[in-house]
Amino acid sequence: MLIVDVCAFYSDRGGGVKTYVRHKMLAGPKRGHEIVIVVPAREAGHERINEHARIEYVPGRRFPLDGRYHYFHDERALHKRLDALRPDLVEASTPWACASMVANWRGGAPRSLIMHADPLGNYAYRWFRGVAPRDVIDRSFDWFWRHLRRMDARFDHIVCASDELAARLKAGGLRQVVTNRMGVQPGIFSPAHRDDDLRRRLLNWCDLPTDALLLLGAGRHAPEKRWPMIIEAVTASGFDRPVGLVIAGDGRARASVQRAAAGNPHVRLMAPVTDRPAFAALLASADALVHGSESETFCMIAAEARASGVPMLLPDGGAAADHLVSDAGYHYGAADSGSLARAIGQFLEDGTKEHLNVARAAASNTRTMDAHFADLFALYEQHDVQAAFAA
Known part of the structure; x- marks a missing residue:
């Protein structure tokens, strides 16, 4: 045909x-x-x-x-x-x-x-x-x-x-x-790409020690991605516990994302990572993916995180919600920074080890x-x- x-x-x-x-x-x-x-x-x-x-x-x-x-x-x-x-x-x-x-x-x-x-x-x-x-x-x-x-x-x-x-x-x-x-693209994303030295360097960039929580966000700087809401939740979570956030992306809402991140040394913005193996390593080296859009038609980044063996903090609406592996992260109320902050707090209380183990075991089943x-x-x-x- x-x-x-x-x-x-x-x-x-x-x-x-x-x-x-x-x-x-x-x-x-x-x-x-x-x-x-x-x-x-x-x-x-x-x-x-x-x-x-x-x-x-x-x-x-x-x-x-x-x-x-x-x-x-x-x-x-x-x-x-x-x-x-x-x-x-x-x-x-x-x-x-x-x-x-x-x-x-x-x-x-x-x-x-x-x-x-x-x-x-x-x-x-x-x-x-x-x-x-x-x-x-x-x-x-x-x-x-x-x-x-x-x-x-x-x-x-x-x-x-x-x-x-x-x-x-x-x-x-x-x-x-x-x-x-x-x-996801086959043969690119895997838990095997986790790089502890890369994780350490990212946390150091966030002015945090290696025992801090490293969250990763990736995607366009657009209103529907809700980066300012995510930054607000991460900032609230980090008042009494060390939490770092790295966001890879760019777009027309760049100014609002920069304003939201300004003044918080534990939140860092980086350009989109277009090299696929490099992005696979970045994704696998995070402690969890955090995503904000409840209007995804599929949510490729969540699928890639699943294939990378990474726990996720995802909104409870839209296609993103479908990618969560049970006991490897949490849903939170869509568009609700308070709900996301509570989910991050629960994730920290649990400790990341068990969530990571469950996510890694499920990675090979990703479509x-x-x-x-x-x-x-x-x-x-x-x-x-x-x-x-x-x-």
């Missing part, structure tokens, strides 16, 4: 979507499929990944909220490109205009909408959670639910990476929902991207078989 992914949010400087797309271009050809990723960019171009996978860059407009990305603005040009490619299946990677453009294409190929984004979770629920219950928020954003139901009627699959998102979409009236959990794509392509191949019989 020729599978074309109309991917609105891919960037060489991106995070989870880039990781996902790059692995798809390796996994597809192994099953005999050709993969073409169509990406909006400043100018046209192409990048050959292997004999059966490539990225095609088409002219797009700069995304105003993040200069790393562009967006599709010319539906006719996109349809013309799809006509020329003649795909056997088309994917759209976000539920916004990208999905509408793919739905409007007159070609006869089956279509899948991959829910890499959860706009209601990222925006509506986060903005209004303090003033209205979720069912009221949903009614206020019924225009978006109507849009999703229109897409559901025009796509063959709405692919979700978590049970929580899939359940919400089904409750909202969507019928083509398929749950296919994503996974990989190979398993995700095997399931995804098997779903697509059903359409290929049906088309062959129809012919």
